[in-house]
Amino acid sequence: MTNLIGHPDHGSFERDPQDMVQLLTPEGERVEHPDFAWCGDDDLAKQLLRDMVLARRFDVEGTNLQRHGELGVWPPALGQEAAQVGAAHAMRAGDHVFPTYREHVVCLLRGVTPADMLGIWRGTTQSAWDTVSTNTHMYTLVIGAQTLHATGYAMGLQLDGMVGNDDPERNAGVLAFHGDGASSQGDVNESYVFAASYHAPVVFFCQNNQWAISEPITRQTTIPLYQRAMGFGFPGVRVDGNDVLAVHAVTSWAMERARQGQGPAFIEAFTYRMGAHTTADDPTKYRLAEETEHWRLKDPIERLRAHLLRSGKIDDAWLAELDDEAEQFGAEVRAACHALPVPKFSEIFATVHAESTAELEAQREQYQTWADSFESIGADSHGAANGQGVSP
Amino acid sequence: MSAQPQAVPNGTKQTLTLGKALNAGLRRALEADPKVLLAGEDIGRLGGVFRITEGLQKDFGEDRVIDSPLAESGIVGTAVGLALRGYRPVVEMQFDGFVFPAFDQITTQVAKMHFRSGGRIPMPMVIRIPYGGGIGSIEHHSESPETYFAHTPGLKVVTCSTPHDAYWMIQQAIASDDPVVFLEPKRRYHERGEVDETTAPIALHQAQVVRHGSDVTLLAYGPMVKTCLEAAAVGADEGRFIEVVDLRSLSPIDMVTVSASVRRTKRAIVVHEAHRTLGLGAELAARLHEDLFYVMESPVLRVTGYDTPYPPSRIEEDYLPNLDRILDAVDESMSR
Structure with a gap:
């Protein structure tokens, strides 16, 4: 099949462009550049x-x-x-x-x-x-x-x-x-x-x-x-x-x-x-x-x-x-x-806004009630919150 | 948070157009907080294509009322950087249909910055968008993009319907530490009304009953509030007592006010110019059914724009909700 649009030539990557500032060659030789000098010690x-x-x-x-x-x-x-x-x-x-x-x-x-x-x-x-x-x-x-x-x-x-x-x-x-x-x-x-x-x-x-x-x-x-x-x-x-x-x-x-x-x-x-x-x-x-x-x-x-x-x-x-x-x-x-701590899921509601909304607060409470329901039956509420438990 | 706009006890009560009221509100915000900046296309020397920022660059200088290059994403994206630096940018998208080049910056960057930073980085930005149809304009100049933004966590979305609200709400939006999409009903820019500086405004995200009635509640916002009030007046002549609620805030929605009204009237009709499917009407219907399923006496109805692109202006009147369509919906609601 013939390509109708141009495509890059993968075989000819630019190996050694001449137009770049270099002060240290790949071999570790210090060289000078007319416009840029390195001033460190x-x-x-x-x-x-x-x-x-x-x-x-x-x-x-x-x-x-x-x-x-x-x-x-x-x-x-x-x-x-x-x-x-x-x-x-x-x-x-x-x-x-x-x-x-x-x-x-x-x-x-x-x-x-x-x-x-x-x-x-x-x-x-x-x-x-x-x-x-x-x-x-x-x-x-x-x-x-x-x-x-x-x-x-x-x-x-x-x-x-x-x-x-x-x-x-x-x-x-x-x-x-x-x-x-x-x-x-x-x-x-x-x-x-x-x-x-x-x-x-x-x-x-x-x-x-x-x-x-x-x-x-x-x-x-x-x-x-x-x-x-x-x-x-x-x-x-x-x-x-x-x-x-x-x-x-x-x-x-x-x-x-x-x-x-x-x-x-x-x-x-x-x-x-x-x-x-x-x-x-x-x-x-x-x-x-x-x-x-x-x-x-x-x-x-x-x-x-x-x-x-x-x-x-x-x-x-x-x-x-x-x-x-x-x-x-x-x-x-x-x-x-x-040692990185895993955040609590319930925290995600707190930072959506600088000033939260009644709807988001209601969703947080809905989540919390659901998550807490697993604790009351002895299940791991964290596991439930991560999809390993049953849906509400 | 920036200081909330305060009532001016010895201030004025004057009749202004909605556009002039926005200009006055922006002026007060610029006076109140040196960190407030305006940026956008043509907003400086010209004063904006709708003249909402007229005279502000002359009075506050080119560093605070900034003419931007013609690139919406650039306007919003640089405003993010200014907000990171402690400024409170107020950016103008020249028309509703031109906000989409900035959509990524608004929904992915602005909306999420506070959340992504674990609450460390506020994004106090106002994105002003003249929106809606009915002005006989060319395509992309009459759209109602509110759902995209109301669907995006992290953004707040408000719209004014009167000069008084325009004056206060723009100041409240600027004082908010959250990013606010501020939708301006461009077909109402020239509507006149009293702006009262002497009494403190109601909360930014509070809805308001703007006409009391007992038969049915019309839920509207922005340009459709006036249309609904006119429909209610005509309905009254026919013996219909129609309540009109101006939502004012589209995200969050003040369901306390909305539900209280519908609890009284037991019937609700949502009116908006935006496309029907997944519009604000869908959300309001869902919430009213969750809250008041056993109270309501008829399903929530919707009078909206159609699920088509906005049409050419010579036929836009049939696209936009009007008195006939609203009153037909009232009849339908009452007949069930």
Whole structure:
């Protein structure tokens, strides 16, 4: 059968784009870029490595917990550690983050606890962390919807006089994450329009991990995503998303110009989703092992480890200590998952509204009476409430 | 919660159109709380295509009365972000039929934010929608989308039928910590009535008996309240004593007031412009049968728009409930 509509060429994935900012090669060699310099010191470099190692450990634990039946599903961030660690380190405490549901690494660095993230995937909560004290919004699962919230929040920062002050400590900006698939969403494109129109202090951070579940980037766009930014009226930069130094440098630049009142920017972090879309997905059905192997050689952690070892900034003892820390962290993550409390069903009625209604209160009472009826006959009311008992 | 609108003891009692009353209510809300913002298409320099926000940008500035890019989802979605930042956005959807590009943001984001956050994040937003037909307009400009929103947990839905209610209810909606879909009966924008600032309003989600009668209760809201009052007046000439209840709040529904009325009259007819199937009439009929099955003397009847898309304007009068259809339903109810 002849296809009448065009389809992406699965065989020619973009291997090594030349137009991206890179400060650390896949082999771990430091290189310079004419526009972006990394200004961190050795301590920060070691911190970035540590954060990536611990983040990967968290992610591996998430996948394992799902395999053991402890989580309903888990969306791995495997391979995207540099993009997320580099971006998170470009944030200040007063900046606000709008994550997708794959920003586990970012959220860890913003002070969100593993338990609060795991609860979403275990099914004990839809959002558990304090979005105000962490300055990190809850996960949004409708693809791209959060970019509008981020833009509105950034407009609020403008109205609050928190942009472009002489005292840089009084300034703040917003970092809005989305993926390559989301770049096709209307809401994402509308958020670009609003951000540009109001000159809002928001940086759009697109992790182009090449795949939106089974659809390759070529189904979403026929030009590099970062080039779209120009059409909306703000700068776009493509950065090697597996190079934590470059991501940190580019995001720091974009956030600072946003805080100073120079408006939005777009960052395309060119990276790769090494794992499945979620643990429910099977990437072997739609992509070649050759492609994954190609990206494995660009691993974000390996290149920084090689660089720091080679330059004598770390040694085997330092790495062994880090391994121990990761082991301990992994055990803490598993324990935190197992300790997550299951909420009472009757609680769902309490937070539908700020001010509840008579009808909802009546439904709560109806439920409670039904649930209590099992206690009076000695049955497990919780089991009844979860569909294991008889219907009322 | 923002401060509830208060009566002004030495305030005015003046006759205004419903549109001007909304404008006055918005003005008072902007004066009362610096966190209140208006946003929407053409609401600033133009004052809105219906002039509901006329003069407000001039008096409160472009930072508080914001002309938006032409993107409804963007308007609501950015308002979510502003609400997260502590503002109380009041957004205008220019016409009923244009709210649907924002449907995801309203039903999935705005409605669920408080619940999803375990009650930590309120979403004090008002989404104003001019709605309903009878103005001879082109398609997508005469629709009644209330059921979609009343069916969505987390949203509250209200509609005004008089200038007095318009003035107070818009302020009460803005003061609410819950997101409120505020439906404005656009065919009644030019209806005049007294707006009394000197007495405190009844609660936002309370229904009101607007004409007393003993034979049958007409349950209506928004643009159909006036139609029902006219039908009741004609019915009185024919010896029918028709009670009219203005629901005012479509979610939640004030079943205390509704049931009390139907308990007296023992007969109920729901009147709305929206499509019949799964409209407010279906919900009201179900609840009245649950509450008053053994009291009522006839089934709850519905006089509504048909289950068709809204028709071209030259034939819309046959689509909209009118005096004849309402009085026919009264006869049918009384004959059972």
